[in-house]
Every structure is written in structure tokens, then in C-alpha cells.
Amino acid sequence: QxxxxxxxxxxxxxxxKVTISCSGSSSNIGxxxxxxxxxxxxxxxxxxxxxxxxxPSGIPxxxxxxxxxxxxxxxxxxxxTGDEADYYCGTWDSSLSGVVFGGGTKLTVL
Amino acid sequence: xxxLVQSGAEVKKPGASVKVSCKASGYxxxxxxxxxxxxxxxxxxxxxxxxxxxxGNTNYAQKLQGRVTMTTDTSTSTAYMELRSLRSDDTAxxxxxxxxxxxxxxxxxxxxxxxxxx
Numbered sequence: 001q002x003x004x005x006x007x008x009x010x011x012x013x014x015x016x017k018v019t020i021s022c023s024g025s026s027s028n029i030g031x032x033x034x035x036x037x038x039x040x041x042x043x044x045x046x047x048x049x050x051x052x053x054x055x056p057s058g059i060p061x062x063x064x065x066x067x068x069x070x071x072x073x074x075x076x077x078x079x080x081t082g083d084e085a086d087y088y089c090g091t092w093d094s095s096l097s098g099v100v101f102g103g104g105t106k107l108t109v110l
Numbered sequence: 111x112x113x114l115v116q117s118g119a120e121v122k123k124p125g126a127s128v129k130v131s132c133k134a135s136g137y138x139x140x141x142x143x144x145x146x147x148x149x150x151x152x153x154x155x156x157x158x159x160x161x162x163x164x165x166g167n168t169n170y171a172q173k174l175q176g177r178v179t180m181t182t183d184t185s186t187s188t189a190y191m192e193l194r195s196l197r198s199d200d201t202a203x204x205x206x207x208x209x210x211x212x213x214x215x216x217x218x219x220x221x222x223x224x225x226x227x228x
Binding site for chain 2: 002032033035037043044045046047050051056088090091092096097098099100101102103104
């Protein structure tokens, strides 16, 4: 059981928008920055969003992040078949004194 | 370009130890830390711990305390993760990732598969 809760799967059609939620508590999301990672099949994770809503260089603005209270959301617009992947949220947990991840969300672009 | 190159796959017997290496290039090694993250087959990401390449300070996941040791060799810009008393549920892909302060990981290695089997 992961400390952060994500939906196991989401799906949408090409060109549409999808959001992926990540729910936590005051010991993690509520008081720390959230990051998001994309893991394409058979590859290492890749940083998409850090510090709640910042994009590393090279990440298109189709990807966005937000945080409110103890929840965070990843948004992807203009969906492409190449966006099919597992997406993970992560943050620091002050009670555990370590990084925690969500269980991951599998995105299917129909 | 910034990259992390990990050592090759390992097969170990239960009770043995494994040491995975992660060689950094393209940036000043001592300006960042290294996090280690593992992923069991078909499962999600599990953070194992973090080491500062600047001063060697470490922070290990509570679950692995006593079984894991992370070190760095600044002369070769290489980080190491040793896991002892291996069990079958340690079978996973082990990733190293550049991590400034132990909060987010911006560059990842390709992963090292560790299989624990009798």
C-alpha cells in the first residue's frame, strides 16, 4: 500500500486532456513539494514536473502540475499515443523522513 | 551530456550481498546527491535512500536500515549501493538518480536488474 494514492488507470482519446490525481497527507504533500515522473514501457522513469509545477528543460508545456492542500494533480493536454506510460507522483514525507511515491497510474491513449 | 551509467545485471542467492555502481558524467559530481530507487517486477517505485556526493551524508529508507549501505567515490564520480542479506523479494530493477537535496530526481540511470534466486 503506497503512502500516496493515485488512480490505477486513466484513459482518453488522442488530442484530449487528462488529469491524474495524487492524494496524501499533511506529513507529505501538504507541506512538501511534489514531483511527477513518466515511465515509458521498459525504460527508466523521467522527471516531468518538480516543485509542484515546474517543468525541466525539454518537457513540453502540454504537461502541467498543480497542488492544493494535501493533493496534487498532473495535467496532460493534446494527448499523443507516445504519452502512453505509467505516471508516478513523489514527495518528501516528514514523518517517514524519506521520499514516498504514489502507486502509479497507467495512461492509455485510446 | 549529463548521464548516469550503471553496472550490469546480477544474479544472487538468498543471503548474499550485491553492490551496484552508478558512474556519473557531464556535471560536477559533488554538487548533487544520488538517490537509489528500486522497482520490483510489475510494481511501483520504491525509494531506498539518498547520499550526498559532497560529504557522504546518507538517509536510508526505514524499511532497509541495517541492510543497505550507500557510498561514493569522488575520484571516479561513482556512487555505490550495497544491499546485504538478500531475499527473493529484493528481486527488482535498481535505479540511481541525480537528486540535489533528496526531494526530486532529475537524471536517471538505465537501471540494474538484480535477481535473487536459489
